[in-house]
Amino acid sequence: MSKRTLDTFFNPSPKKAKISLTDSKDAPSSHSTYPFTVPQLPPEISDLLNFAPEAEGKAIIDQPDLDLLYFQPYIPGSISTPLFEFLRGELFFYRVKYKIKRGPIETDINTPRFTTVFGVDETSSFLPDGSLIDATTRKPIPKDRYKTCKPRPIPHCLDLLRKLTEAATDQRYNFCLVNYYATGDDSISYHSDDERFLGVDPAIASFSLGAKRDFLLKHKPTPPSDTKSAAAIASETKPLKLPLGSGDMVLMRGSTQGKWLHSIPKRKGGESGNGRINITFRRAMVAGGTENYYRYNVGDGDVMKWDAKTKSMVVWGEKKEGDEVEKKEVKAEDVDKGYAAL
Numbered sequence: 001m002s003k004r005t006l007d008t009f010f011n012p013s014p015k016k017a018k019i020s021l022t023d024s025k026d027a028p029s030s031h032s033t034y035p036f037t038v039p040q041l042p043p044e045i046s047d048l049l050n051f052a053p054e055a056e057g058k059a060i061i062d063q064p065d066l067d068l069l070y071f072q073p074y075i076p077g078s079i080s081t082p083l084f085e086f087l088r089g090e091l092f093f094y095r096v097k098y099k100i101k102r103g104p105i106e107t108d109i110n111t112p113r114f115t116t117v118f119g120v121d122e123t124s125s126f127l128p129d130g131s132l133i134d135a136t137t138r139k140p141i142p143k144d145r146y147k148t149c150k151p152r153p154i155p156h157c158l159d160l161l162r163k164l165t166e167a168a169t170d171q172r173y174n175f176c177l178v179n180y181y182a183t184g185d186d187s188i189s190y191h192s193d194d195e196r197f198l199g200v201d202p203a204i205a206s207f208s209l210g211a212k213r214d215f216l217l218k219h220k221p222t223p224p225s226d227t228k229s230a231a232a233i234a235s236e237t238k239p240l241k242l243p244l245g246s247g248d249m250v251l252m253r254g255s256t257q258g259k260w261l262h263s264i265p266k267r268k269g270g271e272s273g274n275g276r277i278n279i280t281f282r283r284a285m286v287a288g289g290t291e292n293y294y295r296y297n298v299g300d301g302d303v304m305k306w307d308a309k310t311k312s313m314v315v316w317g318e319k320k321e322g323d324e325v326e327k328k329e330v331k332a333e334d335v336d337k338g339y340a341a342l
């Protein structure tokens, strides 16, 4: 027996961590925080993603403070529906509820869409085994860095799109937020993604898959103390409607988040009943951003998963061997006030 073999026998290699973010070519992505594993994209989708963007981005900069790059589409037409079906079928989603307090009044908020989120802010990074280290010292993060959440690495199927988007937009992203609008009753109200934890003039890449939905933008009301009067700005700007189709991508950058609001309003009829997925890539700079994103996109409710038989999101994990499958259909009866109230 060679010395090397004996050494290996007496000093076995360190135990493999239980948590693992797989990096082999086709193993599903897994992590201790995932309720179930997420497969990698089938090659017929991933191979064609490398041809994205399908169209050149069109700059929309003809209004004060507005800086958009609109790809119509970004994801090749032949894979936007398979990609939509794949993500709807394989990801886990949440229907987040939370309370907000304004003065003495507490209000219950029911987020009017399904959400999920992956990633961690710039102060930390994931090792291949799924554990978190401090981005500067490369040592395990202090236990109290994330008090209210357990960050999850971006699964391969979304990380591939993140990397391609970084190269195409010349920006860096460490977060991936996913919204699923099951019907025209699901929506996101007017808001801007200009939280301090995103830094100055954040760039956000926003993808659409599935049903066509209108994306509305309007200039924020301008405080009267600003050099230009609110009336002057209002007369110079007009609201914008982009009818986002499957595969489209809008890059919002510069002062867009600081000065404009955007929304996906509720919609009657059209394709909206077929479901729409929105994916945004963003870059959070500090731990507060991580806490915020998990609080409002994962929360503490049930895990929901697409059920191909009933064609609806159902509570995942309620089925036991031999049990009747208990399925709770979630309807979008909620009031559209979540984001606006934040």
Ligand SMILES: O=C(O)CCC(=O)C(=O)O
Residues within 6 Å of the ligand: 177, 179, 188, 193, 206, 208, 215, 262, 263, 264, 278, 280
């Ligand atoms: O669904 C969309 O296109 C917009 C999503 C959005 O505004 C957000 O997640 O902040």
